[in-house]
Amino acid sequence: MDIAAMRASFAKAAATGDEAPLYFYSHLFLSHPETRAMFPVSMAHQRDRFFHALGEVVSHVDDLEGLVPILKQLGYDHRKFGTLPAHYPAVLPSLLATLEHFDDEWDEHRARTWTEAYGLVASVMIQGAEESADHPATWRAEVVAHERRSVDVAVLRVRPEVPVDYLAGQSLSLEIDRRPRLWRYYSPANAPRDDGTLDVHVKARPGGPVSTALVRSVEVGDLMRLGPPLGDLTLGEGSDRDLLLVAGGMGLAPLEALVDQVRRQGPARRVDLFVGARTEDQLYDRAALDALQQACPWLSVRYAVSDDGLSDLEQGDVGDVVLRHGPWLSREVFVAGPAPMVEQTVHGLLQHGVPRERLRSEVFAPSRPGPSAEGKVTE
Structure with missing residues (x-):
């Protein structure tokens, strides 16, 4: 795998800002229209997500030991979208077409390198999804308290129907019925409780459809879905230091x-x-x-x-x-x-x-x- 060549071609695509992800998703939806339903109606907040995740992979591709757990977590997390193993091959042609479009030095060598790299990424993510098959893909939860702390900050308490098994310091993605298919990540401000409730701190961001709704529109009794826990901002096993x-x-x-x-x-x-x-x-x-x-x-x-x-x-x-x-x-x-x-x-x-x-x-x-x-x- 030619890591230098991967990083060089990715840097050219990333330098175009919104153009590369726009090209990628346009190619994907034209070639595989069945995938469009997995994404929100408005792609304004979505287009950069795939390329950001891809950038993470590219930056850590020379540390496979550290990358594999991240990819497995992503594979588990992608189950909430309804992603199946059959969906992964659909992405590769669009990815290669996008990289080629923005790379004036694109050749068969770079195409083979990216094909090999994507094959590894997809296989590990599929493995992560399969290993998590005994766990829920999402949890249905109800807002049981909503407190405004300031003009743009609220603290929500939510109760999942089934308790979520997470570690203090991890984060959960959430999707509210008012903003379907727009998932955003938040860290519960509490360690797991016996009653399963989670406290979520939210700041309304300018132009942020989810955060604004969570702060200003969501009410007690509203429902949401939670995705699986991610992240390692956690106390290690056996940790006892100050x-x-x-x-x-x-x-x-x-x-x-x-x-x-x-x-x-x-x-x-x-x-x-x-x-x-x-x-x-x-x-x-x-x-x-x-x-x-x-x-x-x-x-x-x-x-x-x-x-x-x-x-x-x-x-x-x-x-x-x-x-x-x-x-x-x-x-x-x-x-x-x-x-x-x-x-x-x-x-x-x-x-x-x-x-x-x-x-x-x-x-x-x-x-x-x-x-x-x-x-x-x-x-």
């Missing part, structure tokens, strides 16, 4: 779930949670966090604001504030939030001396396709 958790924006939800896991399952440990925002009024879950800190003597919660000179809270980017309160060399570290915040915080902690193997991070950003090696979508 924790450093750094959150920005909606990245707070999975870190709250980790706190909840420690509170209800142990083992006992020190947990320091830093929450960053531009302004104090964006700290939407502050009251709940303050109450949790009062109830848990092992938990310390600190807030940082980067653009609010009138606030009495600590000033500065949350990553810089974290370093002021170090050292953190003995901690297991989790960072979640917007890309610039995650990148700055991770870089600072590594420079600070935190071992890379004890630092996990995940980007929460609008218009991303889901949890992967790099990040997850919040709209």
Whole structure:
């Protein structure tokens, strides 16, 4: 497999922005019209998803040991769309046609390389789907509480008909009846409960059809479907180190779930949670966090604001504030939030001396396709 050639041809297609995915889906729907029903009516938020996922594969293709579990998870996740093994061959001709169209150096060698790579990806994803056949493809769930925390943030409590087996810190995709076939990923803000309920934190994004509906239109009693859990922003088996958790924006939800896991399952440990925002009024879950800190003597919660000179809270980017309160060399570290915040915080902690193997991070950003090696979508 010529990895350099793969990356070169993919880079040319990716550089065209929306043109390559538009070409791909047009080719796919013309050649296999039966696949159109698997996608939303409007493709505006969908077109970049396949190419983003493909980019993840290309960037990690030289690490098959790490890539295989991701592909198996994707295969399981794709069951929610009704994807069958017979659907995978339909994608390859459209993929090759798209790459050839945007690559002036396309030749038989690159075609063979991509055919081999796609065959591997498809076989592993099919294997993941088959291995998960005993688990549900989706879970039906009901909204049992809906609380607006601000103009654009809401916290929903949902109850699946059958409890979802997930780990604190993982994410679940959801589809609401008001927005069919538009799946978006959210991390429950709690560890699994006996009653199976999940708390979902949602921020309405400009132009975001799902997040806007979840915040402003969805009501108690509404139904949704949940997809299988994904992601590895989780406490490892046997983990007992003290924790450093750094959150920005909606990245707070999975870190709250980790706190909840420690509170209800142990083992006992020190947990320091830093929450960053531009302004104090964006700290939407502050009251709940303050109450949790009062109830848990092992938990310390600190807030940082980067653009609010009138606030009495600590000033500065949350990553810089974290370093002021170090050292953190003995901690297991989790960072979640917007890309610039995650990148700055991770870089600072590594420079600070935190071992890379004890630092996990995940980007929460609008218009991303889901949890992967790099990040997850919040709209």
